[in-house]
Every structure is written in C-alpha cells, then in structure tokens.
Amino acid sequence: MNPSKLKSSWEALVAHKSFILACHVQPDGDCLGAALALARTLRSLGKDATVISQDPVPDHYRFLPESDTIVHTSDRRYFEVGVVVDCDQPSRTGTAAELINSAKITARIDHHLTKENFGDIQIYEPNISSTSELIVELFDAVGIEIDQATATMLMTGIVFDTGGFRYSNATSRTFEIASRFAAMGVSPSEIVRSVFESRPLRAAKLLGRALSSMQETQDGKIVWAELSNRDYIDLDADDSCTEGIVNTVAAIKGPRVVMLLREIEPGIVRASLRSRDGFDVNKVAAAFGGGGHAAASGCTIEDTLQQARNKLISEVRRWMES
Numbered sequence: 001m002n003p004s005k006l007k008s009s010w011e012a013l014v015a016h017k018s019f020i021l022a023c024h025v026q027p028d029g030d031c032l033g034a035a036l037a038l039a040r041t042l043r044s045l046g047k048d049a050t051v052i053s054q055d056p057v058p059d060h061y062r063f064l065p066e067s068d069t070i071v072h073t074s075d076r077r078y079f080e081v082g083v084v085v086d087c088d089q090p091s092r093t094g095t096a097a098e099l100i101n102s103a104k105i106t107a108r109i110d111h112h113l114t115k116e117n118f119g120d121i122q123i124y125e126p127n128i129s130s131t132s133e134l135i136v137e138l139f140d141a142v143g144i145e146i147d148q149a150t151a152t153m154l155m156t157g158i159v160f161d162t163g164g165f166r167y168s169n170a171t172s173r174t175f176e177i178a179s180r181f182a183a184m185g186v187s188p189s190e191i192v193r194s195v196f197e198s199r200p201l202r203a204a205k206l207l208g209r210a211l212s213s214m215q216e217t218q219d220g221k222i223v224w225a226e227l228s229n230r231d232y233i234d235l236d237a238d239d240s241c242t243e244g245i246v247n248t249v250a251a252i253k254g255p256r257v258v259m260l261l262r263e264i265e266p267g268i269v270r271a272s273l274r275s276r277d278g279f280d281v282n283k284v285a286a287a288f289g290g291g292g293h294a295a296a297s298g299c300t301i302e303d304t305l306q307q308a309r310n311k312l313i314s315e316v317r318r319w320m321e322s
C-alpha cells in the first residue's frame with residue numbers, strides 16, 4: 001500500500017470513536033503485537049479501544065506491555081468499528097466474530113495472502129513481513145510517533161513473523177525498522193529469547209514427540225510430523241505449546257513440503273504447512289478452508305489423524321504434479 005492509501009484508510013478509521021480489535025485464534029506474536037500497538041495508539045488519540053482474543057495470551061507473550069488489558073469475552077455489544085487483526089475474516093477470530101460482525105463498520109489490517117475481501121476499511125499488504133511492519137508503515141505515513149512501548153509491541157510482531165529475522169520476508173526495510181527500534185532501546189535479543197527460547201518443559205517434550213514422529217514419503221519430497229490427542233493428554237499440554245514446533249520440524253534438508261499435524265481434539269486435526277523452494281502451500285491449505293502465505297500456511301480438517309494426513313499428502317501431490 002502506498003502512503004496516500006494508508007493515509008486515507010487511517011483517516012476513515014479514526015473518524016470513529018470506539019474500536020474492538022480481534023486477534024485470530026491461537027494468537028501469535030504478530031497478532032498480539034499489532035493489536036496492542038494499534039489499541040495503544042488509538043487510545044493515545046482519545047479513542048476507546050479494546051483488544052479481544054478468544055484464546056488466552058500465551059505465557060511467553062506476557063512481557064508485552066498492556067498484554068493484561070486483552071479481554072477474552074465482552075458483555076458490551078456495541079462498537080463502532082470491528083477490526084480483524086493479522087487475519088482475513090471474522091471467522092478466524094473464533095468467538096470474537098460476533099462482536100466484529102455487529103459493529104457499525106468493519107476493518108481488516110493484515111498481510112495474509114488471500115482472496116477474501118472483508119472489511120469496509122482494508123489496510124492490507126501481502127508483500128510485507130508482518131502486520132506489525134504494516135502498522136509501522138501506516139504510522140509513518142500519517143506521522144504518528146512510535147513510543148518505546150509501541151516499538152516493543154511492533155518489534156515482537158516482526159521478530160515472530162520473520163522467525164527472528166531468518167526468513168526471506170525480512171527485507172532491508174524490515175532491518176531498517178528493527179534498527180530504528182533498537183536505537184530506541186528495544187532489544188531484539190531479549191525479544192527473541194522471550195518469543196523463541198522460553199518454552200515450558202511440557203512444550204519441549206511435545207516438540208520431542210513431534211520430532212520422533214517424523215516420516216517422509218518414499219521420494220522424500222514430503223515430510224511430516226504428528227501429534228496425537230494422546231500426546232497432548234500425556235504431557236498435560238494444549239495447542240499453545242505447539243508454537244514454533246513446525247519450524248523446527250521444517251529445519252531439515254531435502255523436502256519440498258513439511259507438515260505438522262496436531263490432533264487437538266479427537267477428530268479435529270490442525271495442520272501447519274511449510275515449503276521452501278517456491279511451492280505454494282497456501283493452495284493446499286485453501287483446499288481445506290485454511291490459508292496463510294505461499295511458504296507457510298495452515299488449515300483444520302475434521303477427520304482422524306491418519307485420514308487427514310492422507311488427504312493432505314494427496315492434495316500436495318496434486319499441486320506438485322500440476
């Protein structure tokens with residue numbers, strides 16, 4: 001989005017007074033950082049802004065300033081503007097969808113590659129590392145100064161979505177922003193540590209089970225790892241413990257596609273997909289109603305672990321052969 005488009009979208013947004021900002025289910029660092037930064041800035045302009053997340057804020061994101069202001073439900077029924085943050089439509093926000101849909105106007109601030117056209121106001125750019133980086137561009141375009149707390153929130157989003165500046169979505173502009181925030185006293189290394197190196201023991205054990213379960217197709221092009229509902233029960237773990245596991249599973253040489261399948265409840269399988277050589281896993285995820293990016297995507301399949309795996313492998317094959 002160019003600066004003038006960002007500016008007109010922002011003006012349309014701040015013409016209103018009350019905002020509900022909804023995170024996607026299983027909120028990650030980008031979603032939380034972006035929603036908190038947006039809420040803090042709206043409040044500094046005298047607006048009434050609430051961040052809602054159906055799922056609890058994972059422990060390792062509690063260091064985020066104002067993370068304790070995030071609500072999980074709201075009895076309040078009316079907000080002027082309902083914003084979906086870091087996702088493309090209200091259904092991705094789970095139980096918060098109702099509040100978004102009942103708002104007078106809707107908005108989307110997001111960087112996910114999708115055909116969805118949700119939102120009266122759309123602040124959307126797929127070619128950017130993170131929603132957090134998009135918010136930096138937005139604030140720069142409209143001349144909003146970013147304070148240290150806001151910079152911490154936005155740096156967290158950038159750090160998470162770039163895998164600690166390791167992925168190809170970290171551009172020279174991303175480093176420029178990180179450098180600017182570092183000069184303000186926001187420490188990238190401390191954020192990396194909080195975000196990626198603060199696993200609870202049960203999550204580390206879950207990672208161990210995922211790694212031990214790794215298998216590959218005969219031609220080696222597809223590699224997958226699985227976590228059964230039994231694994232979660234044995235370790236007293238929940239799905240918030242699986243953040244980052246897929247990236248560790250995918251950190252091997254050879255396959256075109258790597259998948260992590262998690263049976264979060266009997267009969268409900270969440271899949272995270274990663275690719276490396278330009279193969280578009282977003283298309284695979286979209287076939288099951290999911291989505292994301294070309295190199296990283298996800299979906300939910302209501303089936304057994306084994307059936308979900310078979311369905312995913314044949315969908316990946318279909319695209320590989322087409």
Ligand SMILES: [Mn+2]
Nearest residue numbers: 030086130131
């Ligand atoms: Mn994101």
